[in-house]
Amino acid sequence: MTTVRAAGIVLAKELRLEFRTRELLTATVIFALVVVVLFSFAFDPTAAESRRYGPGLLWIAFLFAGSLMLNPSFAREQNNETLDALRMAPISSFAILLGKILANFIFMSLAELVLVPVFAVLYNLSLAGIVWRLILVLALGTLGLTVTGTVFSAVSAHARMRELLLPLLLLPLLTPLLIAAVESTASLFAEQPALDRTWLAFLAGFDIVFLTATWLLCDHLLEE
Amino acid sequence: MPATPASIGVSFHNVEKRFGSLAALRSVSLEIRAGEFVALLGPNGAGKTTLLRMAALLMNPTRGAVLFTNGPAVVSERVRAQAPVVRPKHAIGLVGHSTLLYDELTAAENLTLFARLYALENIAATVAAALDDCGLATRAGSLVHTFSRGMRQRLAIARALLHQPSVILLDEPAAGLDRQGLAWFSSRLARLKSDGCTVLMSTHARNESLDLATRAIALAGGRVEHDSGSDGDPRALLSTLRAEQ
Amino acid sequence: MKARSTLTALVALLIFCAGYAALFLAPDEATMHAIQRIFYFHVASWNAMFCAFFVAFYASVAYLVTGKRKWDALGVSGVEVGVICCTIGLITGPLWARPVWGIWWTWDAKLTSTFILWLLFIAYLLLRGLLEDPEKKASLSAIFAIFASLDIPLVYLANRLWRTQHPQPVIAGGQGSGLDPTMSKVLLLCLLAIFCVMILVLVDRYRLELLRNEAAELKFEIESRGPDALGVASEGAATRALQKGGQ
Numbered sequence: 001m002t003t004v005r006a007a008g009i010v011l012a013k014e015l016r017l018e019f020r021t022r023e024l025l026t027a028t029v030i031f032a033l034v035v036v037v038l039f040s041f042a043f044d045p046t047a048a049e050s051r052r053y054g055p056g057l058l059w060i061a062f063l064f065a066g067s068l069m070l071n072p073s074f075a076r077e078q079n080n081e082t083l084d085a086l087r088m089a090p091i092s093s094f095a096i097l098l099g100k101i102l103a104n105f106i107f108m109s110l111a112e113l114v115l116v117p118v119f120a121v122l123y124n125l126s127l128a129g130i131v132w133r134l135i136l137v138l139a140l141g142t143l144g145l146t147v148t149g150t151v152f153s154a155v156s157a158h159a160r161m162r163e164l165l166l167p168l169l170l171l172p173l174l175t176p177l178l179i180a181a182v183e184s185t186a187s188l189f190a191e192q193p194a195l196d197r198t199w200l201a202f203l204a205g206f207d208i209v210f211l212t213a214t215w216l217l218c219d220h221l222l223e224e
Numbered sequence: 225m226p227a228t229p230a231s232i233g234v235s236f237h238n239v240e241k242r243f244g245s246l247a248a249l250r251s252v253s254l255e256i257r258a259g260e261f262v263a264l265l266g267p268n269g270a271g272k273t274t275l276l277r278m279a280a281l282l283m284n285p286t287r288g289a290v291l292f293t294n295g296p297a298v299v300s301e302r303v304r305a306q307a308p309v310v311r312p313k314h315a316i317g318l319v320g321h322s323t324l325l326y327d328e329l330t331a332a333e334n335l336t337l338f339a340r341l342y343a344l345e346n347i348a349a350t351v352a353a354a355l356d357d358c359g360l361a362t363r364a365g366s367l368v369h370t371f372s373r374g375m376r377q378r379l380a381i382a383r384a385l386l387h388q389p390s391v392i393l394l395d396e397p398a399a400g401l402d403r404q405g406l407a408w409f410s411s412r413l414a415r416l417k418s419d420g421c422t423v424l425m426s427t428h429a430r431n432e433s434l435d436l437a438t439r440a441i442a443l444a445g446g447r448v449e450h451d452s453g454s455d456g457d458p459r460a461l462l463s464t465l466r467a468e469q
Numbered sequence: 470m471k472a473r474s475t476l477t478a479l480v481a482l483l484i485f486c487a488g489y490a491a492l493f494l495a496p497d498e499a500t501m502h503a504i505q506r507i508f509y510f511h512v513a514s515w516n517a518m519f520c521a522f523f524v525a526f527y528a529s530v531a532y533l534v535t536g537k538r539k540w541d542a543l544g545v546s547g548v549e550v551g552v553i554c555c556t557i558g559l560i561t562g563p564l565w566a567r568p569v570w571g572i573w574w575t576w577d578a579k580l581t582s583t584f585i586l587w588l589l590f591i592a593y594l595l596l597r598g599l600l601e602d603p604e605k606k607a608s609l610s611a612i613f614a615i616f617a618s619l620d621i622p623l624v625y626l627a628n629r630l631w632r633t634q635h636p637q638p639v640i641a642g643g644q645g646s647g648l649d650p651t652m653s654k655v656l657l658l659c660l661l662a663i664f665c666v667m668i669l670v671l672v673d674r675y676r677l678e679l680l681r682n683e684a685a686e687l688k689f690e691i692e693s694r695g696p697d698a699l700g701v702a703s704e705g706a707a708t709r710a711l712q713k714g715g716q
Binding site for chain 2 (some may be wrong): 001009013016017020021041079080081082085086087088089090091128223224
């Protein structure tokens with residue numbers, strides 16, 4: 001069976017599991033909203049300040065929410081040792097990882113779909129004319145987040161204090177992604193919205209580097 | 225009726241498994257021929273589970289090798305063999321300590337998932353037949369976490385056998401089964417045996433399935449203590465150990 | 470043993486010379502005077518740090534490829550020594566900055582990037598501490614070390630691209646810009662000295678880790694054979710033997 005097809009089966013399973021309860025999605029959205037609101041107490045968002053600090057705040061909210069949401073990805077598989085069942089199946093470890101990465105990407109994207117309009121309303125930022133470009137930036141940034149986050153979920157699933165460990169491992173690693181994503185988003189919210197090609201290329205590069213690393217190391221990651 | 229699966233044997237060559245400074249298996253060498261029905265006996269901590277998990281390709285030995293005759297080899301020390309390990313996976317089924325089932329999926333969804341992963345044909349029909357066989361057809365649409373322990377164990381066994389493996393590994397499979405479940409399980413095992421499957425079953429308690437055994441191996445402290453052999457009579461070993469336990 | 474003592478003595482001598490050179494032989498810098506001398510050790514510790522982290526990266530890859538525990542030992546040694554060098558650099562930085570620029574910290578590209586590096590490799594050490602099974606500890610921390618090492622150039626690049634977009638106040642006395650020839654020589658000497666110290670500490674830490682692994686293996690061997698198999702080798706048997714002798 002091809003890796004893509006196997007990943008698709010794993011993805012379908014992840015989606016089915018999450019959409020049955022929707023607990024994780026709901027919690028992620030609420031948490032990100034809390035972060036966004038909390039920030040509003042730290043400074044009074046005038047138009048100029050919103051444009052300046054808004055993108056940073058948005059991405060920090062995503063990173064925090066993401067690092068909490070990504071934990072159960074592998075932690076849940078320890079229930080009834082279902083990861084063993086997946087590993088015994090005649091599919092590659094990369095298929096398992098890819099399926100989970102894609103699932104997390106979809107969940108994170110759904111959360112962002114809710115959060116970005118809310119954020120735009122709360123901070124009086126207009127999304128007119130930049131929607132598609134914003135989606136591109138969000139997609140590239142979220143991909144980097146979910147690739148590294150899913151890998152570290154697999155890593156920290158074996159450790160004690162895994163809920164605290166995952167953000168500890170993930171957030172320092174993601175600082176380049178944060179910078180690139182914030183700058184790209186900021187240039188879209190500027191007076192003259194423009195797509196910053198340098199940062200976009202950087203984001204794409206980040207995603208490629210870590211996706212490749214994941215592919216090369218997947219067997220060791222899931223080994224017992 | 226599907227064709228009889230090709231028979232595959234398992235052999236362990238000086239297999240050692242350590243978890244840090246804890247030794248689960250110390251230099252175990254066994255050759256299990258295709259079609260044998262092996263009862264794996266021994267107290268807790270003897271290494272039965274580790275042996276089974278190694279045969280299931282869930283872990284690599286620290287030293288030594290686990291080989292499948294009529295199949296590609298799996299060697300230790302992180303050196304993967306030339307041939308991919310994928311083929312033996314098709315032929316192996318494990319019933320482990322845990323159910324290996326997703327509690328938040330229905331019985332049918334669980335089986336369908338694994339049917340897809342093993343690339344089976346006529347998935348809907350296969351799943352329906354499997355559920356019917358283990359007596360869970362009426363609960364096909366119920367979430368697994370609503371099942372009783374006996375029902376979960378039955379489903380776990382059905383899941384392990386869904387892809388018609390040639391090598392069947394069972395880790396205390398009778399645990400949690402009620403009398404009806406045990407009867408079904410025994411008849412299922414008898415069918416597997418007559419199909420020529422290789423069975424490796426670890427068990428604590430006396431149950432009728434042990435009558436099917438062609439060989440008994442007793443482990444203690446990670447080593448093989450007694451082995452009735454491929455051509456020997458396992459009953460002597462089984463009866464003496466039954467008395468102890 | 471003799472070779473090691475000689476080597477240690479040589480390195481000690483080297484560091485002493487370097488220190489002396491930095492403090493007394495190097496010419497006084499025009500604007501910063503004495504405090505500038507910290508620059509020799511500050512720069513040297515960055516170089517040592519990068520070398521140590523590179524060793525850790527190489528060792529992590531080697532461990533995953535070969536599965537030999539010695540590479541894991543080298544990996545953790547590299548990270549620990551690297552973190553120490555990084556800490557030295559991060560401390561000497563503010564110590565230098567405060568008297569010269571009046572500020573303890575500046576969020577300039579290099580310093581920020583290095584701080585993130587420090588956080589990343591501290592996370593590595595934390596991860597190791599929280600994993601119990603030695604095999605998992607080795608392979609999972611190797612994976613993390615590889616990810617962290619791949620991130621290093623990205624961190625520096627991102628910070629540089631970003632900081633140049635937002636012009637920073639020009640800081641006087643930029644290091645390395647047209648160094649006086651004597652200063653260059655002293656710098657080279659300090660680089661060499663610190664590098665040698667780093668290698669020495671790395672090797673020691675590596676040997677310590679190997680010894681720890683060996684001790685654990687021996688303990689395993691003793692326990693697996695049972696208390697009586699080795700005669701008086703175990704404490705219990707020795708005590709019993711003594712008690713018997715007393716009677």
